[in-house]
Amino acid sequence: MTFWAYIIRCSDGLYYTGHTDDLDRRMAEHQSGALPGFTSVRRPVELMWSEGFQTRDEALAAETRVKNWSRAKKEGLFRGDWDAVSVAARKPIPRYATSTSSAATRDERGEEGDAPRLRSGQTEEANVTATPAPPPVIVLVRPQLGENIGKAARAMLNFGLTDMRLVAPRDGWPNPAAGPAASGADVVLARAEVFESVHAAVADCAHVYATTVRKRGVTKPVVTPEEAARGIHGRTGRSAILFGPERSGLETDDVAIAREILTVPINPEFGSLNLAQAVILVAYEWSKHVALVQPTDTELDPPAPQGDLDGMIEQFDAMLEGAGYFFPPDKVPTTKRMIRTLLTKPAWTAGEVRTVRGMLSALARPQKR
DSSP states (O other), X not given: OOXXXXXXXXXXXXXXXXXXXXXXXXXXXXXXXXXTTTTTTSOSOEEEEEEEESSHHHHHHHHHHHHTSOHHHHHHHHHTOHHHHHHHHHOOOOGGGOOOOOOTTSOOOOOSSOXXXXXXXXXXXOOXXXXXXOXXXXXXXXXXXXHHHHHHHHHHHHTTOOOEEEESOTTOSSOTTHHHHHTTOHHHHHHOEEESSHHHHTTTOSEEEEEOSSOOSOXXXXXXXXXXXXXXXXXXXXXXXXXXXXXXXXOHHHHHHOSEEEOOOOOTTOOOOOHHHHHHHHHHHHHTTSOOOOOOOOOOOOBOOHHHHHHHHHHHXXXXXXXXXXXXXXXXHHHHHHHHHHHHSSOOBHHHXXXXXHHHXXXXXXXXX
16 A cells, blocks of 8 residues: 655645645645645645655654745756756855744745655655645544534544544444445545554554543643644644544543643533544534634624614604603603613614614504505
């Protein structure tokens, strides 16, 4: 099996670096927007470079190495111009010219000493630029029901996550019950990978979180979903989030693999979350830091001018006066003040004021239709 590291150019000229075990499928997903996030809003995309490796770890290492290169180094790589790559790697930047921009388009000063080596044999220096951290991997450890796997996939895709890994699913994989429960999140199920152990499932991940609400006899930092999301976006390398079996949750040995424990603040009298609920809470917090599509806002009409609103209230007063509503006389000021307060609570638009006044006029001069 071949694993690929690759770089694609987006429609806005920015580069995206990734790795995969199926390059053709991954490119189709980028082109169609099936992978929510960075590339889905920058289509069309173009494959600029790829290289095959025998193991996923090698591909991930190559991805991590080249994604931090400057634009000049990447473009030299695309052309196979190793002299240009070498020059770009060593181009000095004055100390006073340090930029805080997150765009991965500037050259960085090369560091002295040994540099990473590509499989081509060329030696290059890795530059540090601010690039988006890859989305986290959702790892379902010994899941029991296919329906719950499908619901977890649906929760993931709702908030832009597509990388699901399954550790020893009880009923095997694929599971026919997962598809209907996923409600269209087929891309997540199609890409799901199966592993025999948690160690194997997270071998390529730089940071691992274990979700649990119970103490497991291990001492580790405990974070909320919001804190975990900030950590995932703030680190380089891929993160994984472990979710345990529906009935019992993660075992102590599973939690021991993680670097941090992720716990959802929950009602101590009823701390029962199902698998999909736990996944959606974590996925939502992660999504708050990426550019997902928001529901279209409806622009509201501006509030009516005060003069229009006063005219409507005066019309009310006049009609109520004629109907003998205001009684006894000593209560009239208080009653009118209360009516004004009532009618000024909503932010009446000009159209709404006209509608209400039309209704009042119709009541004052009833007509037979």
